[in-house]
Amino acid sequence: xxxxxxxxxxxxxxxxxxxxxxxxxxxxxxxxxxxxxxxxxxxxxxxxxxxxxxxxxxxxxxxxxxxxxxxxxxxxxxxxxxxxxxxxxxxxxxxxxxxxxxxxxxxxx
Amino acid sequence: xxxxxxxxxxxxxxxxxxxxxxxxxxxxxxxxxxxxxxxxxxxxxxxxxxxxxxxxxxxxxxxxxxxxxxxxxxxxxxxxxxxxxxxxxxxxxxxxxxxxxxxxxxxxxxxxxxxxx
Numbered sequence: 688x689x690x691x692x693x694x695x696x697x698x699x700x701x702x703x704x705x706x707x708x709x710x711x712x713x714x715x716x717x718x719x720x721x722x723x724x725x726x727x728x729x730x731x732x733x734x735x736x737x738x739x740x741x742x743x744x745x746x747x748x749x750x751x752x753x754x755x756x757x758x759x760x761x762x763x764x765x766x767x768x769x770x771x772x773x774x775x776x777x778x779x780x781x782x783x784x785x786x787x788x789x790x791x792x793x794x795x796x
Numbered sequence: 797x798x799x800x801x802x803x804x805x806x807x808x809x810x811x812x813x814x815x816x817x818x819x820x821x822x823x824x825x826x827x828x829x830x831x832x833x834x835x836x837x838x839x840x841x842x843x844x845x846x847x848x849x850x851x852x853x854x855x856x857x858x859x860x861x862x863x864x865x866x867x868x869x870x871x872x873x874x875x876x877x878x879x880x881x882x883x884x885x886x887x888x889x890x891x892x893x894x895x896x897x898x899x900x901x902x903x904x905x906x907x908x909x910x911x912x913x
Contacts, residue, residue: 731904775839783841
């Protein structure tokens with residue numbers, strides 16, 4: 688069963704703009720992770736944020752976590768055409784990892 | 797895609813046929829997983845294994861079977877009992893089962909697209 692739900696389902700922006708994707712979940716979590724998937728490929732881990740953390744950065748990625756609202760956001764700054772992919776949030780609850788349906792990001796050159 | 801190799805990339809199944817998807821990892825990871833991905837949906841867990849000779853059912857295990865005879869290998873068989881097998885199948889591994897260590901991210905293979913003839 689799915690835990691996280693991403694919003695929006697699809698996002699189209701111009702190169703250089705920022706992209707923000709949101710993830711909501713329903714129960715308590717140990718941590719929340721974001722993954723990226725290029726079309727027809729496997730998922731690649733981007734960043735992990737623990738339940739006692741509020742914000743984390745990695746290069747052009749910024750992740751926030753609000754456990755009171757059971758939500759997280761992924762911000763990609765200064766987007767590039769190569770950022771075009773699907774982005775999934777995954778929550779770890781009681782040793783089980785649950786994935787959302789993903790946000791399809793298209794960055795136009 | 798790290799040190800996980802899935803084969804074949806594309807697979808076709810005939811009615812009533814069992815097919816086996818291969819997953820091999822050279823990361824020395826204890827835990828391995830099989831996920832199914834349908835278009836526009838998230839990943840659903842089929843089976844997972846925490847250690848050699850042990851595996852557990854995930855959310856959608858019906859119609860599938862696995863084995864874990866070696867640490868490096870976790871093949872998935874899609875049996876004829878699985879009536880809707882067309883999907884993208886992803887194998888993943890992690891050093892240990894999620895939640896048991898601080899190193900909890902998954903490493904994924906490049907996937908196998910299974911279609912029904």
